[in-house]
Amino acid sequence: MTVAVPKKNLADWHSPETRPEVIHELIHGVDRYNPTNLPYMEEYLLSQIKEGQYDLFANLAILKLYQFNPQHSNPDIIIHILIKSLSSTVHGPDFNLSLGLLREPTAILHDIESDDESLSILVPYLTNLHDLIRTCQFTKFWTEFNGDSEAANILKSRFLPSHAHPIDDLRLQFSLSIASCFSSITLTQLSRWLNLNGSEVNEWIEKVGWTFEGEKAIIPKNGDNDVKAGVVKENVQLNQLTKLVAAAAY
DSSP, rough: OOOOOOOOOOHHHHTTSSHHHHHHHHHHSSSOOGGGGGGHHHHHHHHHHHHHOOOHHHHHHHHHHHHHOOGGHHHHHHHHHHHHHHHHOOSSSHHHHHHHHHHHHHHHHHHTOOTTHHHHHHHHHHHHHHHHHTTTTTTHHHHTTOOOHHHHHHHHIIIIIGGSSHHHHHHHHHHHHHHHHHHEEEHHHHHHEEEEEEEEHHHHHHHHHHHEETTTTOOOOSSSOOOOOOOOOOOOOOHHHHHHHHHOOO
């Protein structure tokens, strides 16, 4: 069971336990900018995709190598990195960090002399999906995601099948965002935000460790959805007060 409560520890984000030691040394060692390491880094990304894992800093290292060695750029790898960053956080900087290391898709395709337009089609589409996620427009996100546009069809037919469980990854991130704001939510609203029908919503609630109460899902207290007013007491000494009054006289 995956418990959908906001994470407080960012260690896994910076240095995931699933990262092999050899990759760790490549990222943090003197060979970080050696283009001959690209095959190993790309292979590691493909293993992340297959196993449903995620290593942002390793993926950023790939994009940095592409930036310095544009002739080695792989559009498919770039798209897979953007997909991983898109489905791994709602409010985190992952997608923008990845996007910030990329040049215009047309420039990338020109450097590698490719006539495959998928990168040019998908980058604006994924950027739009990211904006919808970042602003918590989840219902509109699913409308765009499930649409029949060329970009949506390319994404779902060509790239997503390689990923272990991309839809559930997205739903989990949406659930984490919901858990940081709500202590309870109606099943109807939850079904729209997670793109699930009635029975699927019930299964998902149990999967993420939430409970039922009538037609509502009850989200455990996690420090974000149960904010309590605090009382701050200050002990001001008399000599401090006289100094303040004296200063105010000038």
